[in-house]
Amino acid sequence: GESVGLHLPTLSVQEGDNSIINCAYSNSASDYFIWYKQESGKGPQFIIDIRSNMDKRQGQRVTVLLNKTVKHLSLQIAATQPGDSAVYFCAEAGGGSGTYKYIFGTGTRLKVLA
Template identity: 90%
Template sequence: GESVGLHLPTLSVQEGDNSIINCAYSNSASDYFIWYKQESGKGPQFIIDIRSNMDKRQGQRVTVLLNKTVKHLSLQIAATQPGDSAVYFCAERSVGRGFQKLVFGTGTRLLVSP
């Protein structure tokens, strides 16, 4: 069945380092991918998205890369800050019958040390 998963459950970095969070997906028909940040006890917060007709998209301190050949998605965070500590989820939009339910992958916990 469809699945979106992450390679590493926990990533520990030092403040100021660049962080890379990876995600693999299995539904080659997916057309839209999103990264969410979730802090403890809060709802997922939209970070950045990318459509399947793109390979790269940049935001403020974040970059998402999409490799459709190997069905891989990554989130790069530049100059990681303690406030970036959270669980990060990639999500795939299921095109299904034309509606937009999200299929989430297993989250990766990012720990940023001062």
């Protein structure tokens, strides 16, 4: 969901469970999508990306799903660990703007409960 200012959507999951973080992107012409993880006081860290010609891409413990019809992106984290606690941002790029600047989503805070 959307949030403003300091109130990030928060997802709390038990350690070992799977997490699903959702994101709605804005530009139907965007053709590259990335998930970033941001820990407190640090810069965004790349997790996984997907191009618009794909619906699904898997990495180590993470899967990204892309639904272009409804402009929706999701990140699935398998067997969530305490080290996964962070804010997760989706970003979109391309869209014919000429440069691949990233447009970031609002972010979701993931809390892993022991």
